Amino acid sequence: DQQVKQNSPSLSVQEGRISILNCDYTNSMFDYFLWYKKYPAEGPTFLISISSIKDKNEDGRFTVFLNKSAKHLSLHIVPSQPGDSAVYFCAAPGGGGATNKLIFGTGTLLAVQP
Protein backbone atom coordinates (compact mmCIF):
# COMPACT_ATOMS: atom_id res chain seq x y z
CA ASP A 1 0.00 0.00 0.00
CA GLN A 2 2.45 2.61 -1.21
CA GLN A 3 0.27 5.70 -1.35
CA VAL A 4 3.34 7.93 -1.05
CA LYS A 5 6.42 7.00 -3.04
CA GLN A 6 9.93 8.34 -3.20
CA ASN A 7 11.65 6.51 -6.01
CA SER A 8 15.16 7.84 -5.45
CA PRO A 9 16.75 6.25 -2.38
CA SER A 10 19.70 8.61 -2.55
CA LEU A 11 20.93 11.84 -4.12
CA SER A 12 24.35 13.46 -4.11
CA VAL A 13 24.87 17.14 -4.95
CA GLN A 14 27.67 19.65 -4.68
CA GLU A 15 27.55 22.39 -2.07
CA GLY A 16 25.95 25.52 -3.50
CA ARG A 17 23.99 23.66 -6.18
CA ILE A 18 20.29 22.86 -6.19
CA SER A 19 18.94 19.66 -4.63
CA ILE A 20 15.66 18.36 -6.02
CA LEU A 21 13.87 15.63 -4.14
CA ASN A 22 10.82 14.02 -5.67
CA CYS A 23 7.69 12.39 -4.31
CA ASP A 24 4.68 10.80 -6.01
CA TYR A 25 1.35 9.93 -4.49
CA THR A 26 -1.58 7.84 -5.61
CA ASN A 27 -4.47 9.05 -3.43
CA SER A 28 -6.18 12.04 -5.01
CA MET A 29 -7.94 12.73 -1.68
CA PHE A 30 -4.70 13.93 -0.10
CA ASP A 31 -5.03 17.67 0.47
CA TYR A 32 -1.90 18.49 2.45
CA PHE A 33 1.68 17.39 2.10
CA LEU A 34 4.69 17.68 4.34
CA TRP A 35 8.43 17.25 4.07
CA TYR A 36 10.43 16.06 7.04
CA LYS A 37 14.18 15.91 7.46
CA LYS A 38 15.79 13.22 9.57
CA TYR A 39 19.32 13.01 10.91
CA PRO A 40 20.66 9.71 12.28
CA ALA A 41 19.60 9.02 15.87
CA GLU A 42 17.03 11.83 15.75
CA GLY A 43 13.34 11.97 15.02
CA PRO A 44 11.84 13.44 11.84
CA THR A 45 11.89 17.25 11.92
CA PHE A 46 9.20 19.15 10.08
CA LEU A 47 10.63 21.19 7.21
CA ILE A 48 7.89 22.59 5.00
CA SER A 49 4.35 21.82 3.91
CA ILE A 50 1.95 22.64 1.13
CA SER A 51 -1.82 22.64 0.87
CA SER A 52 -3.42 21.21 -2.25
CA ILE A 53 -4.94 24.62 -3.03
CA LYS A 54 -1.43 25.90 -3.77
CA ASP A 55 1.17 24.82 -6.27
CA LYS A 56 4.18 26.33 -4.54
CA ASN A 57 5.30 27.16 -1.03
CA GLU A 58 8.62 28.77 -0.21
CA ASP A 59 10.50 29.10 3.07
CA GLY A 60 14.00 30.47 2.77
CA ARG A 61 16.17 28.01 0.86
CA PHE A 62 13.36 25.45 0.69
CA THR A 63 10.57 25.42 -1.87
CA VAL A 64 7.96 22.74 -2.38
CA PHE A 65 6.13 22.42 -5.67
CA LEU A 66 2.89 20.51 -6.11
CA ASN A 67 1.57 19.22 -9.43
CA LYS A 68 -1.86 17.80 -8.63
CA SER A 69 -2.58 16.54 -12.13
CA ALA A 70 0.60 14.46 -12.05
CA LYS A 71 0.19 13.60 -8.36
CA HIS A 72 3.76 14.74 -7.86
CA LEU A 73 5.56 17.04 -5.49
CA SER A 74 9.15 18.07 -5.23
CA LEU A 75 11.35 19.77 -2.68
CA HIS A 76 13.97 22.17 -3.94
CA ILE A 77 16.86 23.21 -1.74
CA VAL A 78 18.98 26.04 -3.06
CA PRO A 79 21.76 26.61 -2.36
CA SER A 80 22.48 23.22 -0.83
CA GLN A 81 24.71 23.14 2.24
CA PRO A 82 26.62 20.24 3.86
CA GLY A 83 24.30 20.53 6.89
CA ASP A 84 21.40 19.61 4.64
CA SER A 85 22.78 16.07 4.38
CA ALA A 86 20.01 13.93 5.88
CA VAL A 87 17.14 11.63 4.93
CA TYR A 88 14.15 13.53 3.56
CA PHE A 89 10.67 12.09 3.89
CA CYS A 90 7.60 13.13 2.02
CA ALA A 91 4.34 12.55 3.94
CA ALA A 92 0.62 13.09 3.66
CA PRO A 93 -2.16 12.90 6.24
CA GLY A 94 -4.38 10.01 5.22
CA GLY A 95 -7.00 7.62 6.43
CA GLY A 96 -9.67 10.17 7.17
CA GLY A 97 -10.80 11.30 10.59
CA ALA A 98 -9.64 14.18 12.70
CA THR A 99 -6.41 12.57 13.78
CA ASN A 100 -4.99 12.20 10.28
CA LYS A 101 -2.17 9.73 10.65
CA LEU A 102 0.81 10.51 8.44
CA ILE A 103 1.64 8.22 5.53
CA PHE A 104 5.34 8.42 4.77
CA GLY A 105 7.39 7.75 1.70
CA THR A 106 10.49 5.59 2.00
CA GLY A 107 12.81 8.57 2.15
CA THR A 108 15.68 9.95 0.08
CA LEU A 109 19.17 10.20 1.53
CA LEU A 110 20.67 13.52 0.46
CA ALA A 111 24.43 13.92 0.58
CA VAL A 112 25.76 17.42 -0.01
CA GLN A 113 29.43 17.31 -0.89
CA PRO A 114 31.59 20.25 0.23
Next chain:
Amino acid sequence: EPEVTQTPSHQVTQMGQEVILRCVPISNHLYFYWYRQILGQKVEFLVSFYNNEISEKSEIFDDQFSVERPDGSNFTLKIRSTKLEDSAMYFCASKDRTSNQPQHFGDGTRLSIL
Protein backbone atom coordinates in the same frame (compact mmCIF):
# COMPACT_ATOMS: atom_id res chain seq x y z
CA GLU B 1 10.97 25.92 20.99
CA PRO B 2 8.81 23.25 22.70
CA GLU B 3 9.65 19.70 21.79
CA VAL B 4 8.47 16.13 22.21
CA THR B 5 10.69 14.14 24.55
CA GLN B 6 11.01 10.37 24.67
CA THR B 7 12.59 8.05 27.20
CA PRO B 8 14.56 5.89 27.23
CA SER B 9 16.63 6.55 24.13
CA HIS B 10 17.56 2.86 23.96
CA GLN B 11 15.79 -0.11 25.54
CA VAL B 12 17.11 -3.66 25.44
CA THR B 13 14.64 -6.34 26.48
CA GLN B 14 14.41 -10.10 26.44
CA MET B 15 11.80 -11.61 24.13
CA GLY B 16 8.53 -12.16 25.97
CA GLN B 17 9.10 -9.34 28.42
CA GLU B 18 6.89 -6.29 28.77
CA VAL B 19 8.26 -2.91 27.79
CA ILE B 20 6.91 0.62 28.30
CA LEU B 21 8.07 3.48 26.12
CA ARG B 22 7.44 6.95 27.43
CA CYS B 23 6.75 10.24 25.75
CA VAL B 24 6.05 13.78 26.89
CA PRO B 25 4.20 15.54 24.05
CA ILE B 26 4.22 19.30 23.52
CA SER B 27 2.10 20.75 26.30
CA ASN B 28 -0.76 22.39 24.39
CA HIS B 29 -1.11 19.61 21.83
CA LEU B 30 -4.21 17.46 21.76
CA TYR B 31 -3.44 14.68 19.28
CA PHE B 32 -0.83 12.05 20.07
CA TYR B 33 0.71 9.35 17.91
CA TRP B 34 3.10 6.46 17.92
CA TYR B 35 5.02 5.42 14.82
CA ARG B 36 7.76 2.91 14.33
CA GLN B 37 10.59 2.44 11.84
CA ILE B 38 12.13 -0.94 11.40
CA LEU B 39 15.74 -0.68 10.23
CA GLY B 40 15.86 0.08 6.52
CA GLN B 41 12.10 0.51 6.18
CA LYS B 42 9.68 3.42 6.11
CA VAL B 43 8.14 5.15 9.11
CA GLU B 44 4.84 3.36 9.86
CA PHE B 45 1.83 4.58 11.80
CA LEU B 46 0.85 2.56 14.85
CA VAL B 47 -1.82 4.44 16.73
CA SER B 48 -3.38 7.83 17.30
CA PHE B 49 -4.92 9.08 20.53
CA TYR B 50 -7.28 11.95 21.20
CA ASN B 51 -9.56 12.90 24.05
CA ASN B 52 -8.28 10.01 26.17
CA GLU B 53 -9.06 7.30 23.70
CA ILE B 54 -7.62 5.63 20.64
CA SER B 55 -8.76 7.35 17.45
CA GLU B 56 -7.23 5.01 14.96
CA LYS B 57 -4.85 2.07 14.98
CA SER B 58 -3.02 0.18 12.30
CA GLU B 59 -3.03 -3.57 11.78
CA ILE B 60 0.38 -3.64 13.43
CA PHE B 61 -1.20 -2.43 16.69
CA ASP B 62 -2.54 -5.76 17.88
CA ASP B 63 -3.60 -6.93 21.35
CA GLN B 64 0.01 -6.90 22.53
CA PHE B 65 0.10 -3.12 22.25
CA SER B 66 -1.61 -0.54 24.40
CA VAL B 67 -1.37 3.20 24.94
CA GLU B 68 -2.16 5.32 27.92
CA ARG B 69 -2.09 8.92 29.00
CA PRO B 70 -1.77 8.38 32.74
CA ASP B 71 -1.56 12.05 33.62
CA GLY B 72 -1.66 15.43 31.93
CA SER B 73 1.81 15.18 30.45
CA ASN B 74 2.89 11.61 29.70
CA PHE B 75 1.86 9.36 26.84
CA THR B 76 3.03 5.75 26.96
CA LEU B 77 3.21 2.78 24.62
CA LYS B 78 3.24 -0.65 26.23
CA ILE B 79 4.14 -3.89 24.49
CA ARG B 80 2.97 -6.74 26.66
CA SER B 81 5.03 -9.66 25.40
CA THR B 82 7.76 -8.52 23.05
CA LYS B 83 8.76 -10.43 19.95
CA LEU B 84 11.98 -10.25 17.96
CA GLU B 85 10.14 -8.43 15.17
CA ASP B 86 9.22 -5.61 17.57
CA SER B 87 12.82 -4.41 17.34
CA ALA B 88 12.59 -0.94 15.79
CA MET B 89 12.79 2.78 16.44
CA TYR B 90 9.59 3.98 18.05
CA PHE B 91 8.65 7.62 17.55
CA CYS B 92 6.09 9.59 19.49
CA ALA B 93 4.47 12.62 17.84
CA SER B 94 1.97 15.26 18.81
CA LYS B 95 -0.11 17.88 17.03
CA ASP B 96 -2.27 20.79 18.03
CA ARG B 97 -5.99 21.04 17.30
CA THR B 98 -5.68 22.97 14.08
CA SER B 99 -6.12 21.00 10.89
CA ASN B 100 -3.28 20.98 8.40
CA GLN B 101 -0.62 21.48 10.99
CA PRO B 102 2.50 19.33 11.19
CA GLN B 103 3.02 16.59 13.68
CA HIS B 104 6.11 17.11 15.82
CA PHE B 105 8.25 14.09 16.57
CA GLY B 106 10.48 13.05 19.43
CA ASP B 107 13.93 11.60 18.86
CA GLY B 108 12.65 8.07 19.32
CA THR B 109 13.38 5.03 21.45
CA ARG B 110 15.49 2.31 19.92
CA LEU B 111 13.94 -0.97 21.08
CA SER B 112 16.16 -4.04 20.80
CA ILE B 113 14.60 -7.42 21.54
CA LEU B 114 17.02 -10.24 22.32
